Amino acid sequence: MLKISKLTDYGLLAAVYLARHSGEVASAREIAEFYHLPVPMVTKVLKTLHHSDVIESQRGVGGGYLFRGDAESVTLGHLIDALEGPWDLVECETTDDQGHATCAIRVACPSRRFMFGINRAVKGAFEQVTLGDLTRGVMPVAQIDKPMLLSRAESQS
Amino acid sequence: MLKISKLTDYGLLAAVYLARHSGEVASAREIAEFYHLPVPMVTKVLKTLHHSDVIESQRGVGGGYLFRGDAESVTLGHLIDALEGPWDLVECETTDDQGHATCAIRVACPSRRFMFGINRAVKGAFEQVTLGDLTRGVMPVAQIDKPMLLSRAESQS
DNA sequence: TGCATACCGTACCGTAGTGGTACTGTTTCG
């Protein structure tokens, strides 16, 4: 349905919260209450972010999660990768462990090289937005450079 | 899971097929066999495209579907809208019949004005690719103009 | 007139992913 899962959505919110309070420890409950979200959901997503080394965790009383580092060097693409796992707009794009495309309808592939481009376009857009932008509430505007686009298509065909 | 549904995928393939044979009538089976896809799936998606007035249909013996018009004036965004229906990256963005946002977690909204931007960014990217590009197998490259982006954010806050 | 072709509409179903909950550890601090 072409939408980000709620879990990923929550993850972005949590990441923004921690980035806004950079260096400070915040418990899962604190974040959940701030956004009025179910605590278990937030803990789940925080674990995921921790596994991807986006945030740090501190166990025990007074523990929680914290973001330490440069918010400008963490991209939205990075966050979504961490939260959604490997993803692609179309199945044909997904690759297995060896990096081989697991293509269901091979015959179609040659007739839609464009899908690779669309996929890359969206990923590229995500890659250019940083966590810092998100914390500042930035509203990015995507553009596709048409002329460059066409020349690219020729050179890569 | 942030991916286009297979039905939409099939729809794009079908649209490309018809655009490549512009003005000619092609049956659902012809298209299905070309891409090695199940016929009922292709018919379903062709009906959808027809409902959105993207393609025309001809019933009876020797009938089928055909694309007539300017492939350059049909955008990828248009096609995806037709195939996926109204969509948004996050639920918070979706609006009801009156255009009001049906927001589950209202408190979070102010803290993520960025989501509107991301959403618009992706839609904007889709809007700049035409059916003509798709038939030519173009590989678009998305770009976000960062400086313009920031000034926009300020002016719109 | 009859029949085959092909679109039209709708309903159905198995499966997988999503959203959410629960429970049992394990670490840390007071």
Next chain:
DNA sequence: CGAAACAGTACCACTACGGTACGGTATGCA
């Protein structure tokens, strides 16, 4: 030693997706 908070895993209801089936209608041709 007990409360707070993370870690890990398992579970479940529900929805959407992918796919199929079937009865209906319009068209062309013999």
